[in-house]
Amino acid sequence: MSRRSFHRAPEGERRQELIEATLDCISEFGLKGATVRQIAVRAGVTAGLVRHYFESKDQMVAEAYRAVIASLTEKAKNVAGDPTTRLKDFIAINLTEPVADSRSVSLWAAFISQVRVDPVLAEIHREGYLAFRNALQDLLSDFLAAKGRAASPEECRRYAIAINGLVDGLWVEGCLAGDLFRDGELVSIAMASVEALLGLQIEE
C-alpha cells in the first residue's frame, strides 16, 4: 500500500489555502458542515494537516473570520479621489459584486450567529464593525466639509450610524435575494437615500 504523493507548499501559502477552504465550506455547508475533514478535502490535503498549521479547529475558524472582515472592509476603505467620488464609490462598492454576493452574506451571518457564543469572535466582530463605521464617518466628514457644510463630530456620528445601517441593510437584502431587484437598483436607491439623508447631491 503506497502513500499519496504530495508537494510541500511554499511558506505561508498552505495556511492561506486552509483558511480559504474553511470559508468555502462554511458558505456552502454552513458552520456545522465545515468539518475538519471537509475542509481538508477542499484544500486538497488530509485532515491531519490542519493541526500542523493551527492549534485547533476553533483557532482556524477565528482566523477565517478575520479574513472575512478584512475582505469586507478592505475594498471599502481603499476608495480614493475627491470626497464626493469616495463616498459614491464606497456605496457602490458595498452594493455590487464581489462584496455583495451570497457567499459573503452567508459567511457574515454564520459568524454573526456565533458572536454571542464565542467571545473571541465577538471581539473580532467589534473591531471590524467599528473600523468600518469610523471609515464611513471620516468619509462623511470630508464630504460635508467639501460641500461647505461642516458638521460636528456628533452630527457625523449620527449620519454614519444611519448610512451604515442603510448600506448594511441593503447589502443583506441584495445578497439574499438579488433576483428581487433590477440591475443597479440597489445602488440607485442607496444613492438617492443618502442624498436625501444628507440633504446634498452626490451625483451631478
Add this chain to the structure above:
Amino acid sequence: MSRRSFHRAPEGERRQELIEATLDCISEFGLKGATVRQIAVRAGVTAGLVRHYFESKDQMVAEAYRAVIASLTEKAKNVAGDPTTRLKDFIAINLTEPVADSRSVSLWAAFISQVRVDPVLAEIHREGYLAFRNALQDLLSDFLAAKGRAASPEECRRYAIAINGLVDGLWVEGCLAGDLFRDGELVSIAMASVEALLGLQIEE
C-alpha cells in the same frame, strides 16, 4: 432501576416547548450546539421524544425558523391607529426590545447563514422577507396618502426597500452592540432618517 417519572403534556403544548427549546439552544450555543440531546435537556424531556413529534431534527429546526419569522413580523404588522402613528410605531417596535435583542439577531443570523444551504429554509426566508417588506410598503403608501402626497406603487416600492434596509441595518447594529448606542438613540436616528428620506415629518 426505576424510570424517571413524567407527565403527558396537553395537546400541542410539548411541540411548542420543543420549538422554544430549539431556539434557546440555537441562540445560546449556535446551530451546531443545538443538538437533539441539548434541546431535550432544555425542554425537560429525553432526546427520543423529539422524533415522536417531528420527522427529523431538520424538520424541527425548520419549524423553529418559521416561529422566529412569525415573531419578528407579527409585532410589526399589528400596529394600529392612524397612518402616522402606525409608521412611527413600526419603526420604534423594530428597534426596541423585545424585537431588538441579541437573542433575536443570533437566531436570525443562524438561519440566514443556512439559507444558501437549505432550500426549505430559503423558501421560509423569502416568504417572511416579502411579507415584511410588503407590510412596510402598505404602511408607507397609507402614510404618504394621508400626508396628501400620493405616490406611485413604484415610488412606494423604492421607499419600502430603502426604509426596510435602514431599519434592518440599524436593528442588526443595535442587537449586536447595543452598548455602543445611547438609550433611544437608534430609534431617534431612524425617525430622523425616515423623515429625511420621505421629506415629511413623522413626529410633531
Add this chain to the structure above:
DNA sequence: GAAGTTATTATACACTTGAATAATAGCGGC
C-alpha cells in the same frame, strides 16, 4: 549524494451526533 528537517499522510481513539427500537408509565373510556 547523504543526512537532517519537517510538512504531509495515515491510522487510531475517545466522544458526540441523529436516529431506530423496545419497554413502560400515564391517562381516558368503560
Add this chain to the structure above:
DNA sequence: GCCGCTATTATTCAAGTGTATAATAACTTC
C-alpha cells in the same frame, strides 16, 4: 378498577466529530 392507547423513557447503533500519534515523503544543506 381494568384495558387500551400513546406519549415518554431508556438503550442501542452506525456514522461522523476533533484530536493525537507515528510513519514517511519531499525538500534543504552541506
